[in-house]
Amino acid sequence: MEQGGLVNPFPSAHERLANGAIGEPVIDWEERYRRTVIAGDTVSTAFVVASIGNFFGARDAANWHEKWVILAFGTELLVLGALAMGRAWAPAVLGQGAEEFRRLGRSLFTAAVVLALGGIAFTSRNIKLWIFVAIPAIAIVTMTVRYLLRLRLHRQRKEGQCLRPVLAAGSPATLRDLITRARKSPHLGWRVDAVCTTDGLGFDGDRLEGVPVVGRLTDVADHVRRDGYRVVAVTPDPHWSPDRLQRLAWNLEGSDAEMVVAPVLMEVAGPRLHVDAVLGIPLLRVSMPAFTGGRRVVKAVVDRMGAAILLLLFAPLMLLVGLLVLLDSRGGAFYRQRRVGKDGREFTILKFRTMVAGADRARAGLVHRNEGAGLLFKLRRDPRVTRVGAVLRRYSIDELPQLFNVLTGSMSLVGPRPPLPEESAAYGPDIRRRLLVKPGLTGLWQISGRSDLPWEEAVRLDLRYVEDWSLALDTVILWKTLRAVVYGQGAY
Template identity: 50%
Template structure:
């Protein structure tokens, strides 16, 4: 029974990492780099890495809460390799992730790599290229340098054309097959509270162009007029308004939001070309008016009916987490990525996490 339980746990871990063997990682670097790497590795899913311990370089102490089995001096020392190897073996790590910095330069990393490889441990070097999918990166060597060629994001070409075809075809089929459900939901909204069945709202799309987005109405008819009264109850630290228990939401509206069925009329927007099946969340005009240059890049592609924000926590995400996910999608989308996100959306909608 114990053996079966262990095997079942191993299979479960493999499924959560896409079939890849989970890696126990020892992170080596200066405190700031350690904290960032550990926080991201241990807070996000969908990858096979878990930071189990850290070895800081220099006197600063990391605050990531991970065990510290040893420490490297600010300058290269004879015990660099033995310290890292000892920490890895103590925590059963099978991979050492090095975050380079002023106190961990090329020569020191190279010597550390020799010792780790001689000791039977794999080494991985953290790149400063954050937010770039591996498929866009091609390594090359020139003049003794290791170069990383980064391909530009997809904007035109066959994949962009295929995305448009999939969007329009999928929206048309969805509207046709879901017509009975649309009728039932429309009737429920109409009977639940006074007001129209649909809620039309101006949103901003690709290249910051405004368009009218359609949803089933989930709030009382005068919800927009009452928003200013609730501004002090906003639970988002960014320009987006979020409130877990919004008193404007009707009983039927709460159920629609929980299941994301209120979003279905946006298939009309996808059919019209205002939106895509997959993309960033379409923002409101007042949100866009407060965007900085980084946030405006979210508008480089069409907004989506679903996206990384939908499958990663929805309203439970912080504003900066939402922006980071959207920017990753803007720069790294592909048709294959879209298909995977559509499949994950079904699971996210089913459990209803982060929807309110």
């Protein structure tokens, strides 16, 4: 545990076990969390059906036991059965990513369809209530409960609890990237405890980014069985031929370890990535990004309806903010600026004015103080920002008028950040892929740190959204945007 008088901050699972610090087996907290999710879904569903039954059943008390109890109990069983059949409780998807909510939504939709068919078969006059009221209410409550459970799990993981010990095996360069990503995102639940390389060495001798190198790639299965790693992460290396990967999978059978193989296409994931068996050979099939089609129509409808609803809800706040902007400094309440949208078409973006009049002309004298990454111009303490403007920027209130841009179709609720014309003109061919979709009021960039992000990371997030877009991802981003706005991370 000590090297040169210093305590090793990254002990392996074997070292922690030997020193009595490894705690309860990982499988225990995973199963406990799964049981908690199942209990949450069960109680949430029961609460919704009981509430609806009590409210509407009281109007028809004479037939309560004949009708409402049967429908309520049947709905409960149907929903829980759909969740089980839809693998919405699979440990692999619980606690991270959009797949958990995608499976939850798909299962509840299936339950609604079965309810509808049952209502037609039994000519029930009350079935519409359960389809159009009960199921949506169950979706809202269960998703909220799951999100709260996920927040608690993520807090525990940031404290070093509820993590899966990982043995990574591959080339030193790809292993270093994996270790960096795992440490940067502890909420994903991976803790790289040890690595194996081709020659059993890392960049720092017997260590790689502080993680001990415990052996060669041929020793992976032995280390897993001896030290009890939960995940075996295989990263690219010339050593990994199909035969060797298959042999490793066979050797891991019977252990608690999950084998995860990183494909060469590291940034392609989500709904575009499929596994097919062609001539008996497992192949990764990467489908084309969906820039048109039915899902895009649904997204456009949701964008405009959502923008209209939000404008009605925020109308009093926007009126108050407009008055405060006018009283704080000379100039209009709104700021108009040309931005680049889908397919490179320019449009005028609307914001509440947060700077003094003539701020654009004063920018030239501040270029030498630029703190923005890449092509962005940002100052943490910009002298042009007004007192009211600083508060508006802190909580992203200045961006509310962009709902008009969403309503008119030049922007979307979720998408890449809308660039300035001069930024767009400097884009290379790869970065110009950001312009294949409408820019968004919010996006991966906003919920991941905004102006605090390095330029390369901001571009990577935008390109990831373009490549892996889905309605489920949009839903997750909108949900996380609320927390990002409240904390104001990277907003200045």
